Amino acid sequence: MLIEDYDLEVESVPCEPGSEEFAAIVRLNVDISPVLPYLNRTLRGAVYIAQAPSLAWKKGGRNIAFWPYKIAIGHLEDRAEAQKVAQGLVDLVNRTWERREEIEPDYEMHKRPGPMDIYKLLPRTNCKGCGQPTCFVFATKLAMGQVRLEDCTPLQEPQYAGQQAQLAELLAVDMPAIGRRE
Amino acid sequence: MAYKELRQQVEALKRQLTQAFVEDTVSALLRQGEDVGGGVNAFRLVKHLLGNPSLRDVEVVWAYERLKPALRSALEQIPSLYYFEGD
Numbered sequence A: 001m002l003i004e005d006y007d008l009e010v011e012s013v014p015c016e017p018g019s020e021e022f023a024a025i026v027r028l029n030v031d032i033s034p035v036l037p038y039l040n041r042t043l044r045g046a047v048y049i050a051q052a053p054s055l056a057w058k059k060g061g062r063n064i065a066f067w068p069y070k071i072a073i074g075h076l077e078d079r080a081e082a083q084k085v086a087q088g089l090v091d092l093v094n095r096t097w098e099r100r101e102e103i104e105p106d107y108e109m110h111k112r113p114g115p116m117d118i119y120k121l122l123p124r125t126n127c128k129g130c131g132q133p134t135c136f137v138f139a140t141k142l143a144m145g146q147v148r149l150e151d152c153t154p155l156q157e158p159q160y161a162g163q164q165a166q167l168a169e170l171l172a173v174d175m176p177a178i179g180r181r182e
Numbered sequence B: 001m002a003y004k005e006l007r008q009q010v011e012a013l014k015r016q017l018t019q020a021f022v023e024d025t026v027s028a029l030l031r032q033g034e035d036v037g038g039g040v041n042a043f044r045l046v047k048h049l050l051g052n053p054s055l056r057d058v059e060v061v062w063a064y065e066r067l068k069p070a071l072r073s074a075l076e077q078i079p080s081l082y083y084f085e086g087d
Helices: A033-042 A079-098 A115-119 A135-143 A158-170 B003-016 B019-032 B042-049 B057-076
Strands: A006-012 A022-028 A047-049 A054-059 A062-067 A070-076 A177-180 B081-084
Touching: A006 A079, A022 A079, A033 A047, A033 A054, A033 A079, A062 A079, A070 A079, A115 A135, A115 A158, A158 B003, A158 B057, A177 B019, A177 B042, B003 B057, B019 B042, B019 B057, B019 B081, B042 B057, B057 B081
Parallel strands: none
Antiparallel strands: A006 A022, A022 A070, A047 A054, A054 A062, A062 A070, A177 B081
């Protein structure tokens, strides 16, 4: 087991006084940088920076950053959720480390798609059905994770199936797992 | 694979996604081993259910989006299994 113990710090978002969202830092007493290239291989949409080293990932609408001695988590509702998410991430790191011989490490930085990459795959009808003034504004917000792919109504039509699938792949849409209850 | 063909396979599969079928399938995959993030990842499940291990990620994501309501509905009736997001 790589991480045997950790401390959890939960606080309101410093740049947003009065915000109802929380951020958390999982403080580790072990350097997890060796596991980052393995997580880079297995986590969809992760961005690995070898020089830092760090690995950024979005999961369930949360921003997560793995650093050598800490894991930072954003967009949390409360302390209970922070504890659950932190434990899940620690388990993820430990499981990945234990299975590292089965995984080929990936040291490359995979760029996140920009607004133009997304825009090119949208129906570009400027229908405003998503509540945005243009498809490019929608693409920009999609790149930042502020809107959802399913908010684009025309994209759900059969003739755009291929583009919808490409966008889902490009944006690394969450794919859950199914486990057995203990 | 053409999306038209994939859509037909997905529609046929939806009709088979009963509680017992999903439970048996997931249990069999769990016995084969857990994925890196824990449990059975939806990628593996969808490829298995569609009987096509060579499906591309983009096709699996597309198929999963269409199977999700039926899968979720079946899973909600299986107390021993649960969805988790790796976090």
